[in-house]
Amino acid sequence: MNYKLYKLSFSTPVHFGNGRLGSCENRFLADRLFSTICIEAKKMFGTEGIESVYQSAVSGKLLISDSMPYCHDTLYIPKPIMTIERDTDKYDNNSVIKKSFKKLSYIPSDSIDKYIKGDFDATAESQKLSGLGVFSEKTSASIHEDDDALPYNVGTYNFNPDCGLYFIIGYENDDIFFKFDDIMYSLGYTGIGGKVSSGFGKFEAVITDVPEELLKMLTNQNADRYITLSVCMAKEDELENAVSEAEFSMIRRSGFVNSVSYSETFRKKKDMYCFAGGSSFKNKFEGDVYDISDGGSHAVYRYAKPLFMGVNL
Secondary structure (H helix, E strand, O other): OEEEEEEEEEOOOEOEOOOOOOOOEOOOOHHHHHHHHHHHHHHHHOHHHHHHHHHHHHOOOEEEOOOEEEEOOEEEEEOOEOOOOOOHHHHOOOHHHHHHHHHOOEEEHHHHHHHHOOOOOHHHHHHHHOOOEEEEEEEEEEOOOOOOOEEEEEEEEEEOOOEEEEEEEEEOOHHHHHHHHHHHHHHHHHOOOOOHHHOOOOEEEEEEOOOHHHHHHHOOOOOOEEEEOOOEOOOOOOHHHHHOOOEOOEEEEOOEOOOOOOOOOOOEOOOEEEEOOOEEEOOOOOOEEEEOOOOOOOOOEEEEOOOEEEEOO
């Protein structure tokens, strides 16, 4: 497997929905990226484009991480969900430090050894991450013929200069990478997230090699623990082995189908519970790309394959 890193520099505010129009997240997960890639592939190549992306993903020849923040030269990864031995007097008896660890969602990729060993300054890193960007609200108006304008608020996030999101892809061959890159280039103009028709979510993508230390973890096949960098779910016949000695968090994935040919009315996707990024496992699993359609005219895919990072304790 080959790996590349995409750094996204956003030129406009973003709206990554969290179920409420007036608020938003400051990241998107791998399943949302996959859906967006499929929609853009259909625009560019027709239904064959979607099928090509789907086949690459379901066969494990294309792997995608969640988006993760970067600030200047620091790349962040999800805070690992695992039991850490710490100095009780230093940490558990200090409410400020305890709150900092609880609130912390990401750690620098080059600090994972310190985190695992319990020698990590969560307070300082929380302060650094606060410089990623700012949430705000934009007031818009919904105008219908012969009706008064109805104002509504849209939650947005603005990344600060030299800050943004990145994600990692794993790919088996150059053909898969070049097609993926063509789609990403087009997507930069279309935008990612919600309200792209209003100009949100536009970005410029810079492709780089994965830093050496992070690459070592991505290619570590004999690790003590495997941390997923993407939202994922094991297949039914993998699940029992996957959760054995695992430490994980579950999140519900839902939403509406973004397809005019799927149904005459807006239809919801089937809800699905997945392992959150940062979950750690003793045993690796493949996961799958699941069909979560519910009565519509075609399949609707939920990407749920893990991109593992191996760490030694």
